[in-house]
Amino acid sequence: MTTRSMLSAAAIAAALLAAAPAADARDLTVIGFGGGFQDNARKHLFQGYARERGVKVADDVYNGEMAKIYSMVKANDVTWDAVMVEAPELVRGCEDGVFEKMDWNVVNKAKFIPAGTTTCGAGAVGWGVTMFYDQARVAAGPTDFAGFWDVQKFPGKRSLRSMAKTTMEVALMADGVAAADVYKVLRTPAGQQRAFAKLDQLKPHLVWWKSGAQPLQLVGSGEVAYALGFVGRTIRAADGGAKYPILWNTLLYSFDYWAVVRNSPHKAEAMKLVEYMTDEKPLLALAQDWAVSPATASVASNPDVAKRNPGMVASHASKGLFIDTDFWVENGEDLEAKFNAWLAR
Amino acid sequence: MSRRNLLAAALIAPLALLVALSFLAPLGATLWRAVEDGAVSTALPRTAAMLRAWDGEGLPPEEVHGELLRELRAAQEDQSIGPVLARLNFEETGLRSMLLQAARAAPRLAQPLSRSLPELDPRWGDPAFWRLLKRSATGWTPLYLLRSLDLRIGAEGVERTPAGEAVFLRLFARSFEISLVVTLLCALVAYPVAYGLATMPPAWATAGIVLVLVPFWTSILVRTAAWFIILQREGPINAALLALGLVDQPLTMIFTRFAVYVAMVHVLLPFAILPLYGVMKRIPPEYMRAAASLGAPPWRRFLRVYLPLTMPGVAAGSVMVFMLAVGFYITPALVGGSGDQMVSYFIAFFTNTTINWGMAAALATLLMAMTGAFVALARAFVPGLGAGAARG
Numbered sequence: 001m002t003t004r005s006m007l008s009a010a011a012i013a014a015a016l017l018a019a020a021p022a023a024d025a026r027d028l029t030v031i032g033f034g035g036g037f038q039d040n041a042r043k044h045l046f047q048g049y050a051r052e053r054g055v056k057v058a059d060d061v062y063n064g065e066m067a068k069i070y071s072m073v074k075a076n077d078v079t080w081d082a083v084m085v086e087a088p089e090l091v092r093g094c095e096d097g098v099f100e101k102m103d104w105n106v107v108n109k110a111k112f113i114p115a116g117t118t119t120c121g122a123g124a125v126g127w128g129v130t131m132f133y134d135q136a137r138v139a140a141g142p143t144d145f146a147g148f149w150d151v152q153k154f155p156g157k158r159s160l161r162s163m164a165k166t167t168m169e170v171a172l173m174a175d176g177v178a179a180a181d182v183y184k185v186l187r188t189p190a191g192q193q194r195a196f197a198k199l200d201q202l203k204p205h206l207v208w209w210k211s212g213a214q215p216l217q218l219v220g221s222g223e224v225a226y227a228l229g230f231v232g233r234t235i236r237a238a239d240g241g242a243k244y245p246i247l248w249n250t251l252l253y254s255f256d257y258w259a260v261v262r263n264s265p266h267k268a269e270a271m272k273l274v275e276y277m278t279d280e281k282p283l284l285a286l287a288q289d290w291a292v293s294p295a296t297a298s299v300a301s302n303p304d305v306a307k308r309n310p311g312m313v314a315s316h317a318s319k320g321l322f323i324d325t326d327f328w329v330e331n332g333e334d335l336e337a338k339f340n341a342w343l344a345r
Numbered sequence: 346m347s348r349r350n351l352l353a354a355a356l357i358a359p360l361a362l363l364v365a366l367s368f369l370a371p372l373g374a375t376l377w378r379a380v381e382d383g384a385v386s387t388a389l390p391r392t393a394a395m396l397r398a399w400d401g402e403g404l405p406p407e408e409v410h411g412e413l414l415r416e417l418r419a420a421q422e423d424q425s426i427g428p429v430l431a432r433l434n435f436e437e438t439g440l441r442s443m444l445l446q447a448a449r450a451a452p453r454l455a456q457p458l459s460r461s462l463p464e465l466d467p468r469w470g471d472p473a474f475w476r477l478l479k480r481s482a483t484g485w486t487p488l489y490l491l492r493s494l495d496l497r498i499g500a501e502g503v504e505r506t507p508a509g510e511a512v513f514l515r516l517f518a519r520s521f522e523i524s525l526v527v528t529l530l531c532a533l534v535a536y537p538v539a540y541g542l543a544t545m546p547p548a549w550a551t552a553g554i555v556l557v558l559v560p561f562w563t564s565i566l567v568r569t570a571a572w573f574i575i576l577q578r579e580g581p582i583n584a585a586l587l588a589l590g591l592v593d594q595p596l597t598m599i600f601t602r603f604a605v606y607v608a609m610v611h612v613l614l615p616f617a618i619l620p621l622y623g624v625m626k627r628i629p630p631e632y633m634r635a636a637a638s639l640g641a642p643p644w645r646r647f648l649r650v651y652l653p654l655t656m657p658g659v660a661a662g663s664v665m666v667f668m669l670a671v672g673f674y675i676t677p678a679l680v681g682g683s684g685d686q687m688v689s690y691f692i693a694f695f696t697n698t699t700i701n702w703g704m705a706a707a708l709a710t711l712l713m714a715m716t717g718a719f720v721a722l723a724r725a726f727v728p729g730l731g732a733g734a735a736r737g
Contacts, residue, residue: 044598065697096427096700162683207600208683222579223599262424333699334438340694341512343683 013312021344027056028266028273030082033256034061035212036236037125040290045277048285054275055269063211066093073098073262080261082277085122088165088328090257094120099259107270107278113314116295121257123295126313128231128320129166133221136245141226145174148226149198152203156225157217162208164330164339166252169321171198178320180286187327192335196342208343219244235291235311246311253313253321255295304319333338372713378706382486384428385478389416393482396475405475410458413478416449418594422594436477436488436497443468470621473500491636511689513708517715520687523602523677524670527609531666532659535608539658542618543625554622561615569679572608573599576680604680612676613669617662660727664720671716688712 030046032038036112042059050057058244060080066089072078085093093099099120102109107122116123131148133141138156142148148170150159157249160167169182175198177185185191199206207224215229216237224290231246231253258277260270276282286292291309294300300314313320327333386393392413399405420426426448434441443466447454454461463470480486480498488498496503505511542553560568574580576598584594598604609693628651636646674689688708695705 067697067700069701092427093422095430101424152541158665179394203683206683210678221577223577259593279568330442332437333434333701336694336699338510341510343517344691345684 008202016148026079027058028082028269029080030059030270030273031080032059032064032084033064033212035233036289037232037292040286041277043284044289045282046273048282049273049276053272057273064089066098069093069261072343074343077265078261078264081264081266082273083259083261084108084256084272085121085259086256086321087118087121087254087325090118090121090259090334091325091329092332093259098262098263100264100267100271102260102274103271106268107275111278111298112297113295113297113300114249115255116297118257121259122278124256124258124278125295126253126255126293128251128293128313128316129161129207130227130231130234130252131226131228131247131250132215132219132234132244133226134222135245137222138225141245143247145170146176148250149202151202154226157205157207157223158202159207159215159224159227159229161209161228162343165323165332166228166333166337167199168192168195168268168335169252169323172193173321174202182321183324183327192338196338199342231311231313232291232293248316251313252323252327253320254316256324257279257295354668358636375706378702379489379710380485380487381703381706382432382481382488383484384432385481386484388420388425388429389413394418396479399479401476401479403472404459404470405479407457407459410462410469414447414451414454414458417444421448431701432481432703433478435704436481437474439468440474463533468469486703489703490711492704493537493707493711508642511641513688516686516688516691517711520671520689520712521715521719523605523609523685523687523706524673526666527606527670528614528663528700530610530614531617532663535614535621535662536655536659538614539618539621539625542622543628545722557615558620560611565612565675567678568612569608569676572604572680576604599680600682602681602685605677605685608676608680609670609673613666616665616669620661620665621655624631624655624661630656664723667720 003253032041038059038238046057046059049055062083064086066085069083070082085099085315090099094101097291101119102117102122105206106158109117109197112123117160131145135141138154142150142154160170168186172182172191172195173179175194186195188200207218209218209227209229212230212233215227216233218224218231219227220237230248231272233242238246258274258310260267262273264270278294280296280298283294283296283307284302287294287299287302287305287308291311292299292305293309293312293314294305295343299305300312306315350556350635392409396405399409403568417426417429420429421525421653430441430444433444433714440533447462447465448463452466460468469473491503492496492506493513494507498504499505501625530556538553538557542550542557575582578595578597578599581590582609587595595621632650632654633646641649671687672689673687674693678690678693679685692705692708692712695701695708
C-alpha cells in the first residue's frame with residue numbers, strides 16, 4: 001500500500017469515528033400509536049411541554065407491541081421514556097416491572113375520571129371500536145352485531161381485529177348475550193366455546209386486520225363490506241367526506257394510559273411530562289384541533305369539548321361496552337393463544 | 346503444517362473466532378431460552394429451594410405454603426411477580442388469578458394454611474398443582490419444546506394437548522408445504538428466465554439482469570403491499586377479467602393461499618435466478634454442439650447434457666429459496682388468509698404480543714432443526730443436490 005492510500009484510509013477512519021454519535025445525551029422520548037392524534041399531540045402536548053420547560057422532546061410511533069419495552073428494560077438500555085399503553089398491557093407491564101409506579105407527588109391523581117388511573121398509569125385518552133361500512137356502496141347496512149353476522153341479508157366480506165380482545169365480545173353480543181353479561185359468560189369455558197362457535201359461522205367471510213389503518217383501507221377499497229374499526233379514525237374519515245355511519249350502539253371502548261418505562265434515564269422528567277400532558281390547558285388546546293376523549297375530569301366534562309367532539313367515547317359510554325381490563329389481564333394470554341389456534345385451523 | 350500456513354492460520358484466527366462466536370452465540374442463546382425456566386427460582390428463591398427438597402408425594406409441608414405466600418407478596422411489592430405468573434399461567438390457565446387471589450388474601454388466612462388455602466380455592470389441595478410448582482422450580486423445563494410439538498406433561502407423563510389448542514404440528518406441516526411449493530414454482534420459473542439471460546446478446550442480457558435486480562433491491566414490504574393493490578376485488582386484474590367478460594363476478598384473490606404463493610415466488614425469484622444464471626453462463630456452448638453432432642435430438646441434448654450441468658445451480662438456488670421461504674413472516678401475514686399463516690407468525694406472536702420468550706425460542710429451535718433435517722434428507726435423495734461439482 002502506498003503512503004498516500006494509507007493516509008487516506010486513516011483519514012476516513014478518523015472521520016467515521018468522529019461521526020459516531022455520542023453514547024449519552026438523548027432527548028426525552030414519548031411513544032404513541034401514531035395517526036392524527038399523535039400529529040396533534042406533538043403540536044400541543046409534546047412541543048407544548050418542550051416550549052414551556054425548555055427541554056427537547058422527541059416522539060415516535062409503535063403498534064402496541066410490548067416486546068421492545070421488555071427487551072429495553074431487561075438489557076438496561078432504555079431509549080423510551082413515556083409510552084401510551086392500552087389498559088391490559090399496562091397492568092401486565094406493571095406486574096412485570098417494566099413500568100415505573102406513577103409518582104403521584106408529581107402527577108395530580110385527583111384530576112382524573114374514575115378508572116382514570118392505575119398503579120403505573122395516568123389516563124390519557126379514551127378509544128373505541130365501532131362497526132362501520134361504506135354507505136356509498138351499501139345504502140342501508142346492519143345496525144347491530146347480529147346484522148354483522150347475517151351474510152344472507154347483508155352479503156359481503158367482514159373485517160375484525162386479529163385479536164381475541166374485542167372479537168370474542170362481539171361474537172357473544174351477536175349471539176344475543178346482553179352487554180352487561182358478556183364478561184360473565186366469557187369467563188366460563190362454555191361461554192368461550194359459544195364465542196368460537198359463533199365465529200366459526202362467520203370465518204369464511206372474515207378478513208383480519210392488525211393495524212388501525214387497515215379497516216379503513218379495506219372498506220374504502222371495497223375489499224370488505226362491513227368492518228370493526230377505531231371510531232376516532234372512522235369519524236375523521238367521515239369528516240373528510242367518506243360516507244361512514246357511526247353506530248354508537250356497537251361501541252366497545254377503553255382507555256389508554258401514559259406510562260413511564262422502568263429505569264429510564266429521564267424518569268423524573270417523564271413524570272413531569274405526563275403531568276403536563278394530562279393537564280387541563282394543554283388538553284383544551286389539543287381539543288381545538290383533534291377530537292379527544294380525555295381522561296382528565298375537567299376536560300371530559302367541558303361542554304365546549306363535548307360539542308367539538310361528538311365522538312368522545314365518554315359521552316357514549318352508556319350505549320357501549322367497556323372492555324374489562326381485569327378480565328383481559330387474567331385471561332388474555334390464554335384466550336389469545338386459543339384464538340390464534342382457532343385462527344390457524 | 347508449514348510455518349507459512351501456521352502464520353496464515355494465526356492471522357485469520359481472531360476473525361474466524363469472531364465469526365464463529367457471532368454465529369454460535371445467538372443460536373446457543375435461543376436454544377437456552379427454549380429450555381430455561383428460571384422465573385420461579387429467581388422471584389421465589391426460598392420457596393423454590395423448599396420445593397426442590399420436597400419429595401413430590403402428596404402435599405408439601407406447611408412451611409412451604411407460608412413461604413410461598415410471603416414471597417408472592419414480596420414479589421408483588423417490587424414488581425417481580427410478573428414472570429412467575431406468566432410462566433405458571435402458561436402451563437395451566439387460571440393459576441395467575443389463583444395465586445394473586447391467595448397473595449391478596451394472605452393476611453386474613455387462618456393457620457394452618459394447608460387447610461385454609463384449599464377453602465379459598467380447591468386447587469390448593471390438589472397434589473398435581475404442587476407437582477407442577479415443583480417442576481417449575483428446577484432450572485430448566487421441556488414445557489416449551491413439548492408444547493411446540495402439541496404435547497404436554499399430564500398426570501401419567503407426556504400426553505397430547507387437547508384438539509382446541511393443538512396447532513403447531515399442523516403449522517409446521519403447512520410451513521413446509523408452502524415452502525416446497527414455492528421452491529418448486531421458483532425453480533420452474535427461474536430456469537427459462539436464467540437460460541434467456543445467459544444466452545441473450547449482451548445488451549438484452551444486461552437489461553434483463555437489471556429487471557431482475559431492481560425489484561430485488563426494493564423493500565419487501567412495498568412489494569408485498571403492491572400485491573394487495575393488484576389482487577384486490579377492484580384491482581387491475583379483476584377489472585381486466587370483467588372487461589374481457591371472462592368472469593361475471595370479481596375473483597377473490599387476495600387473502601388466499603394463491604396470493605401467498607404469488608407474492609412469495611415474486612419475492613424469492615431473484616434468489617433462484619441468480620445462481621442459475623451464474624452456472625449457465627459458465628457452460629461452454631461447445632458441449633451442446635458436440636452432442637448435436639453426435640446425433641442427439643434437442644430434447645435429449647437438454648436432458649442428458651444441459652440439465653445435469655445446471656443441476657448445481659438449481660440445487661443452490663432451491664436450497665436458498667427453501668430456507669428463506671420457511672422463515673417467511675411478513676408476506677403470508679399481509680396477503681394470506683388466517684389459514685395461510687406459517688410458523689414464523691407464531692414466533693412473532695410469542696415474541697411481540699405475549700412476550701413468551703420460551704415458546705418463541707422453542708418454535709425457532711424446532712424450525713431450525715426440522716429445516717436442517719429436511720435439507721440433509723434432500724441432499725441424500727435428490728440427485729445433484731450434493732456439494733458443488735456436476736454429477737453424471
